Amino acid sequence: MNENKKLRFSREIYPDIYEITLPLPMKNPGPVNVYLFTGKKITLLDTGILQTSGLLKKALRELGLDFSNIEQVIITHGHIDHSGSAKKIVKNSRGKATVATHKEDVMRLEKGEGAFVISYAKFLGLMDVPVKFRFLSVFIIAAFSLLSRKCKVDRKLLDGEIIQMGNYQGTVIDTPGHTRGHICIYLENEKILFSGDHILPHITPNAFVMIDHQSPLPSRLSQKEYFDSIAKVESLNPSIIYPAHGTPIDNFREITDMYRRFFNDRQNLILSILDEGEQSAYQIARKLFPEIRGIMTPLEIFLALSEVYTHLQVLMIDNVVSEYKKKGKLVFKKN
């Protein structure tokens, strides 16, 4: 413990584990927390965006470290706010640092968001999104890649695998939902969970539509996988959760109950919109989120559609809703 020293850029949350909070340009979901494990195998869990690597360096320096001391970078999932600086750290460690993430998010890290844009554009087309929003939203998603650098992954992590992180043993917990390869890290002996974006204290995480680079329609069920992953974490029964955004969580059951209520409310709202008759996902999204307007409209439409479609997937599995093609678009109706 650095008991005598007042730290400006980090906070020791447990002996030899430091939380470093780094700013992000977007308002939601708030600044990103990355975690540094010092001691035996110096490890960084998530990195923040490329533009805050200087701040990260200051935090390390204050602890008497540099990028060259980092032996391992573990990425909870391939979104830019978690992986943007990984490449820079590896470069500055002169190749010493290895990068590890779940195999399902390797492509995101190695090829960037750009690898998905054609599938995204096709998905938005199928969902009946007007052409101008379709291209602008894909453009905005592609622009996010400026906050990150593509990075080679050295180690693909598997569920249940144990990794040395600083002086601790971390277990990889496969928690798909937010992304296809999202992982949490659990320190079993200490009952501490690092939840990435799987559990956040102040906001219900998005179970993003899992479009791959080959097909515009997802084969995977993000919402269902997300709630299965929530149940998995509940069964671990951690005593404290350190999320990638926001403050530590010691009441996670209240939070997961809130997520379930939120899920049911959304499903009911979508069903009440479908009471008006068959509609495209875009029409449903516009009614569900009437407040969307202004400069970020194209991006917000993408997020809204991602949410609507992943809910519709569950309603279709439950046989409450069905879809069919009409003039090249997908239309949904209540059974």
Ligand SMILES: [Zn+2]
């Ligand atoms: Zn995040």
